[in-house]
Amino acid sequence: MPVFLDAGGSRISIVANLEYAWQWSGKNINAFLEYYRNGYGVMGDSYTLVDLPVALTDRLARSQLFNTGRDYLATGGRLEVTALLQLMPVLVLNAN
DSSP: OEEEOTTSOEEEOEEEEEEEEEEETTEEEEEEEEEEEOTTOBOSSOOOTTTSOHHHHHHHHTTSOOOOBSEEEEEEEEEESSSSOEEOOEEEEEOO
8 A cells, every 4th residue: 555755755565465275184274475564664673662763653653553664474374173263373574
């Protein structure tokens, strides 16, 4: 989603997701791979509030964003053991 800034320019945030579902031994299984790009996020090792850009901290304070990094990768799955019990491991990595 592009956001056009008052001072000119733009920031783009996107989410791309691949998902696949199948059955194995009569159990429902689902796996996914996801990429998230935060157009306001920062690259590098410094994620303290003092070092973050004002545009990012303003959006964090308004709950418009929920992370500070720029690129994230996630993978995970779901195994439906029973109708009421599901196992869902997830791994989220900061790609910067």
